[in-house]
Structures are given as structure tokens and as C-alpha cells.
Amino acid sequence: MSRVSAPTLADIARAAEVSTATVSHALNGTGRIGEATRRRVRETATRLGYGIPGPPRSRTLGIAVTTFPGAWNYTEIAYFSRAVTAATSAAHARGYAVTTLPADRAADDSWHSLAVDGMLIVDSPRGDRMARALRARGIPLVFDGVPGDPRPGDHWVDNDHEATTREVLDHLVASGARRVALQSGSGGEHYARAVTAAYGQWCAERGADPLVVPFDAADAQGRSFDALLTGGDRADAVYAAYDPGGRQLLAAAARLGLRVPADLRVVCASEDPGYARTSPPVSTVTLDPERTARAAVAVLVDLVEGGGDASPGPVVVPAALLVRASSGAQPAAG
Incomplete structure (x- = not known):
């Protein structure tokens, strides 16, 4: 040949x-x-x-979040900061350094010459230019979350977002809610699409109209909820799929004179321990970023060192609903 x-x-x-x-x-x-x-x-x-790398030379792994490219600091968000810390610890245990790329690096072209042996990409959207360039260079990739453009042989670690969303919605109905809304993202990452699709299917099965509010990170007062939470047919429960959503809903309820949980039940997907100390404490969904990151690094190192022998496809990490007072939880007996 x-x-x-x-x-x-x-x-x-x-x-x-x-x-x-x-x-x-x-x-x-x-x-x-x-x-x-x-x-x-x-x-x-x-x-x-040009420049496709041979065997590992740098003993360095890269981490990047490529959804919502721009100048935002994802390490200030609890999920990402905990994932990066766990990934760094897992990489160090295998003898690898870690380079964490700023979010706005996903919009430039520096990854055409990025010196890493493998890359962990978090929330890779459709048309991800970084993923495309690194694939072309032959650099092993593992994704946190289903990649926006999955290919045969891809490796990723994720939660079962459909099952988790249904668990939250069913919990809210069981606690007495009748009109359940969703605050979901507008990005191209799989997480937003999966949660929104699961909510839409859940509503269709019950003959209910979906009530979806787009997530706005800058909306500290929760004013995007005002139309949803007023009027005779207002929503009486909201699942906020992004970290700030719980506090936004508490702020909106306070402005509108709604009691949580008597008038409005709230669940938020977040890794922020501060939600256990809000008034009332907010029920949260944890996606277990530490376990996800450790699993992703283990697969990535195996790919780097073994030349792609790891089995492709998903590694599923269980999520968990932590029920607190905001969703109508009853105090424990005794």
C-alpha cells in the first residue's frame, strides 16, 4: 500500500x-x-x-464549552466550575495537565494549532467549528452532553434528560400543580433541545398547552415570567432548566405577591448549594457534574492512550431531584 x-x-x-x-x-x-x-x-x-498529530506528546488535555460562544465566564456557573475541577483532578491522577479554554476561544481559530492530546468539549452545539477542526486534525474528542453533530464512533457522557424532566413534571403535578411551565434555553446544545422536547411530549400526553419561557441570564428580577404568572389562567408551577432560574422565579413571585409554594411551585436545575438556604429552600435537579467529568476524562485518556479502543456511544450518569419546600414538599414526620 x-x-x-x-x-x-x-x-x-x-x-x-x-x-x-x-x-x-x-x-x-x-x-x-x-x-x-x-x-x-x-x-x-x-x-x-496538515499537522495531524502523532502519538501523545504534550500529556495535556483540553476543556472547552462551545455553546453560546462569546465573552462569558462559564467557570462562574456552578455546573461548569464543578465539572472543570473534577476533570482536572481526574486528569492529574492519570498524569495529564489540563488546559481550560475561555468560551470566546470557540469563536476564533486558535484550535487549528492547539497543543493537546485530547479534548473534552462541553455542550457542543450544531455546527461546532472547534469540534470540526479538531476532528480533522485527528485529535480524540469526548463530549459532555450529546454533540450537536454526532458521528459514528463518537463518545459522550450525559444524563437521561427526558426521564429527569418527566420526573420533575410528575413531581410538580403530584404536589398539586395544574399548569406547569418550563423555562428553557434557546441555544443549540442538546440539553436545551432534549428538555424542551420532553416537556412538549409530556404536555401533549395530557392535552395541555406548552408554556415555555426563554431563559435570559440578565433577567435578575424574573420579569420574563410576568405574563406567565398573572391572570386567571396563570401557571402555578415552573421548572427552570438553568441555574439562575430559581432565583429569578423567587424574585418574580415576590414582586407579584405570589407565595412559594402555596401559589407557585418551583424546581430549578442547579448545582448551587445556596438553593438550600433561600426562602423558601428551592428544589433542585443535580446532573452530577463531578461524576460526569470523571467519566469523560477516563474515556478520553483511554482514547488517547489506546488509539480509540474505548467503546463508542453514550455513558449515562444518573441525575437526581432534591425535593425542598419550594415545590410543595411536606416536612418529615416526627
């Missing part, structure tokens, strides 16, 4: 319609060339297979 030679700078230059000097500058981050040209050259190099 003949061996296919690696592409040269001249090959890249011809494909990108630039000079070899421009290719050199673009790949090395030097020279005075436009960002559009630099990006085009790097994407061409990746597409042609």
Missing part, C-alpha cells in the same frame, strides 16, 4: 490561493495579514490534514 504524503506549505498555498509566505505567517501567528486570510489558510490546512 502506498503511503500518502503529508501536505506541504505549497499545497496549502495553492488550495488557499495565497503565497507560501502567507501560509507560513498564518500558521505561525506572525506577519501582517488580515484575520479573514489567516482563518482561511488555517481552515485549509486543517482540511488538507
Whole structure:
């Protein structure tokens, strides 16, 4: 079998319609060339297979959150901060360093030359350019959450979001709720789509109209809930699928004169222990980020060291509903 030679700078230059000097500058981050040209050259190099790494050399793993690319600090959110800490600990135990990429790096092109042996990508949306570039370079990937563009042989760790959503909704109905709404995300990650789809199916089975409020991280006072929580047919329970939603709902209830849980039952998906100390304490869903991250790192290291022998497909981590007073929980007897 003949061996296919690696592409040269001249090959890249011809494909990108630039000079070899421009290719050199673009790949090395030097020279005075436009960002559009630099990006085009790097994407061409990746597409042609330039610089595909051989066996692990850096003993470094990367972590990135690629949904909602932009200047937001995901490490300030309890789920991500706990996941990053657990992943770092698990990687160190296997002898690997960890590089944690800022969220806005998902929007640039630096990952075309990122020096990692493998990458853990959290909440990868459809059309994820980072995932596409790293795949082209042959770098092993493991996803926290189902990737937006799954391929045969992909590896990911996730919760059963349909089962968890149904558990929460059934709990709210059992506690006396009659009109249950959902606050869900508008991003392209699997989590938002899975939770929203499960809620829609649950409503359809009961002949109920879905009541979905888009998540707005900047809405500290919960004003996006005002229309939902007023009027004769207002919602009397809300499942907030994102971390700040519980506090947003408590703020909205206080402004609108609603008692929690007598008038409004609240459940929030969050890893923030502070919800146990709010007034009233808020029922939360934990997705167990530590277990998820440790499982993902274990699969990733096996891929890096074993050349892809790990079984593809999902690793399912159980979620848990922690029932507190906000959803109508009764105090324990005795």
C-alpha cells in the first residue's frame, strides 16, 4: 500500500490561493495579514490534514464549552466550575495537565494549532467549528452532553434528560400543580433541545398547552415570567432548566405577591448549594457534574492512550431531584 504524503506549505498555498509566505505567517501567528486570510489558510490546512498529530506528546488535555460562544465566564456557573475541577483532578491522577479554554476561544481559530492530546468539549452545539477542526486534525474528542453533530464512533457522557424532566413534571403535578411551565434555553446544545422536547411530549400526553419561557441570564428580577404568572389562567408551577432560574422565579413571585409554594411551585436545575438556604429552600435537579467529568476524562485518556479502543456511544450518569419546600414538599414526620 502506498503511503500518502503529508501536505506541504505549497499545497496549502495553492488550495488557499495565497503565497507560501502567507501560509507560513498564518500558521505561525506572525506577519501582517488580515484575520479573514489567516482563518482561511488555517481552515485549509486543517482540511488538507496538515499537522495531524502523532502519538501523545504534550500529556495535556483540553476543556472547552462551545455553546453560546462569546465573552462569558462559564467557570462562574456552578455546573461548569464543578465539572472543570473534577476533570482536572481526574486528569492529574492519570498524569495529564489540563488546559481550560475561555468560551470566546470557540469563536476564533486558535484550535487549528492547539497543543493537546485530547479534548473534552462541553455542550457542543450544531455546527461546532472547534469540534470540526479538531476532528480533522485527528485529535480524540469526548463530549459532555450529546454533540450537536454526532458521528459514528463518537463518545459522550450525559444524563437521561427526558426521564429527569418527566420526573420533575410528575413531581410538580403530584404536589398539586395544574399548569406547569418550563423555562428553557434557546441555544443549540442538546440539553436545551432534549428538555424542551420532553416537556412538549409530556404536555401533549395530557392535552395541555406548552408554556415555555426563554431563559435570559440578565433577567435578575424574573420579569420574563410576568405574563406567565398573572391572570386567571396563570401557571402555578415552573421548572427552570438553568441555574439562575430559581432565583429569578423567587424574585418574580415576590414582586407579584405570589407565595412559594402555596401559589407557585418551583424546581430549578442547579448545582448551587445556596438553593438550600433561600426562602423558601428551592428544589433542585443535580446532573452530577463531578461524576460526569470523571467519566469523560477516563474515556478520553483511554482514547488517547489506546488509539480509540474505548467503546463508542453514550455513558449515562444518573441525575437526581432534591425535593425542598419550594415545590410543595411536606416536612418529615416526627
